[in-house]
Ligand SMILES: Nc1ncnc2c1ncn2[C@@H]1O[C@H](CO)[C@@H](O)[C@H]1OP(=O)(O)O
């Protein structure tokens with residue numbers, strides 16, 4: 001397979017590193033905090049500046065590429081995944097952390113291409129090998145097997161088309177660069193990642209977040225899900241304050257699973273590939289296929305744990321990220 005997108009991925013890594021430097025410097029300064037959808041959905045000038053820096057640098061190198069950026073969408077740009085090469089950017093994942101200097105803040109850059117085209121089956125080589133197979137438009141599935149089971153025809157039904165071609169999450173205060181390329185494994189600062197081998201949810205740590213929706217009905221559902229999962233019982237519940245880092249913790253094997261309803265495609269795009277390339281599973285919170293635009297995810301080390309979590313979640317459906325897109329389902 002020709003390595004079409006390596007230049008773009010190299011650019012994403014260096015853009016994320018540069019953005020992380022800007023974020024670290026901004027942490028030392030006073031931050032002016034603004035609000036978006038609610039009084040707890042925060043944004044700073046650094047979010048906007050970093051997103052523009054990344055987009056400008058990509059435009060110079062890849063002038064025809066498209067973008068979905070958190071702050072651009074907030075400013076009215078469309079949130080559309082098409083067949084065109086698309087950079088999906090969260091300039092600061094963990095803005096609330098950034099504002100409070102809680103030390104988990106990430107720059108997330110995902111890259112998708114050929115959204116609806118299932119590629120012909122063909123085995124990639126090297127670590128993290130997997131086959132592409134058909135899935136419905138806008139869906140992203142993952143194998144349920146770990147790296148040791150990746151090769152061989154028996155694993156094939158578990159593999160599915162992934163629409164994200166590469167993902168980069170830079171945890172900039174930890175100086176950890178998480179990267180994944182479809183079919184080639186996940187890495188942190190160049191070291192390969194593998195999800196936890198734990199099969200028992202009772203011996204697992206589960207990550208989740210409380211989001212920015214303070215509607216009491218939604219909060220009740222969040223707490224009901226949390227109570228169900230805590231009382232399985234599990235070893236513990238954790239929140240890093242950033243969806244991307246929570247998912248990288250799944251990929252690293254530090255937590256067995258992360259679930260949440262309400263985050264957005266820019267929180268998930270890059271990290272979803274990092275999880276799946278580390279041998280993990282992505283699933284909708286009701287057990288169906290993961291859909292990048294649905295604002296719902298379970299990312300887990302294996303299917304058993306993902307399905308158990310899905311059985312405990314009080315699901316609800318926030319407005320999809322592509323709800324305003326032409327032709328999208330209402
Ligand atoms: N008050 C809040 N608490 C936690 N996450 C929030 C939040 N407001 C927005 N989010 C966003 O929701 C995601 C999942 O919880 C986070 O990664 C975060 O992304 P952000 O920092 O890029 O906005």
Ligand SMILES: [Mg+2]
Pocket residue numbers: 090092093094243266267
């Ligand atoms: Mg985010």
Ligand SMILES: [Mg+2]
Pocket residue numbers: 047070090091092093094095
């Ligand atoms: Mg953000």
